[in-house]
Amino acid sequence: MIFFFFDKEKNHLLCKKIFSIKSKFFVILYQFKFETMTIQEIHHHLESYKINPSFQRAAIMQYMLEHLNHPTVDQIYADLLPTIPTLSKATVYNTLKLFVDKKAVKAIFIDEKNVRYDAQTYPHAHFKCKRCGAIHEVPLEESEIPKFRGSPDLIPSDTQIYFFGVCKKCEELPFVTI
Numbered sequence: 001m002i003f004f005f006f007d008k009e010k011n012h013l014l015c016k017k018i019f020s021i022k023s024k025f026f027v028i029l030y031q032f033k034f035e036t037m038t039i040q041e042i043h044h045h046l047e048s049y050k051i052n053p054s055f056q057r058a059a060i061m062q063y064m065l066e067h068l069n070h071p072t073v074d075q076i077y078a079d080l081l082p083t084i085p086t087l088s089k090a091t092v093y094n095t096l097k098l099f100v101d102k103k104a105v106k107a108i109f110i111d112e113k114n115v116r117y118d119a120q121t122y123p124h125a126h127f128k129c130k131r132c133g134a135i136h137e138v139p140l141e142e143s144e145i146p147k148f149r150g151s152p153d154l155i156p157s158d159t160q161i162y163f164f165g166v167c168k169k170c171e172e173l174p175f176v177t178i
């Protein structure tokens, strides 16, 4: 199943570089950059999206940049709670909502049970394995992003493309439903 939305707003500066050479290579570079970010760079990253970098916002963004596996609010909260005992689930939820509003994080609706969050804001599709539930990145060329041909009265704000199937690892295992 494929869902199309359209995003006219410009992405993070780095995203533009992604399109200059084959996207797959730059996806790796993009992930590497995230993994090597210092706290100061995370603050700059938040500020580049016009987000005031409070302690909790920086901690949540750092988590998002270090966990590119599309975590849920529950996962983020559970993982951060031991290091930030004052954290509440509402704060995690509201912070992610702010990040999404400012386009620093994408909300992914590929999972029917939970909204998932993705700090990788360059255009890419997602593939969900229907057996193990793993969500994989699918690189997209800019030319592969569909143009919105709906009524001018409709003002789309996002594009998301989802693929569903089975990963090779699961295909080779005896069939088990989840």
Ligand SMILES: [Zn+2]
Residues within 6 Å of the ligand: 129, 130, 131, 132, 133, 134, 166, 167, 168, 169, 170, 171
């Ligand atoms: Zn799988």
Ligand SMILES: [Zn+2]
Residues within 6 Å of the ligand: 070, 118, 120, 124, 125, 126, 136, 137
């Ligand atoms: Zn993603």
